[in-house]
Amino acid sequence: MYLAPKEKAKIFAKHGKDGKDTGSAEGQIALFTYRIEHLTGHLKANHKDYNTERSLVKLVGKRRSLLDYLMKKDIMRYRAIVQELKLRK
Secondary structure (H helix, E strand, C coil), rough: CCCCCCHHHHHHHHHHHHHHHHCHHHHHHHHHHHHHHHHHHHHHHHCCCCHHHHHHHHHHHHHHHHHHHHHHHHHHHHHHHHHCCCCCC
């Protein structure tokens, strides 16, 4: 498994309120970003893996919808997570 529970808790602790705050939009966006980076690296080595490519597209869509939600709900939280994860140039 590429993501151990301790690593997941570390991601949520860094971007959420604590290690058990798995429901916050920031924590979920950070987790999706980690998974997207992992799948992107996998696809660079295995470019014909279409199931992984489909999963990657779905994850990007989920992250995009969470970012849209956060932008509508609280623009300052949106800007903070985008800057912290370096999602925009």
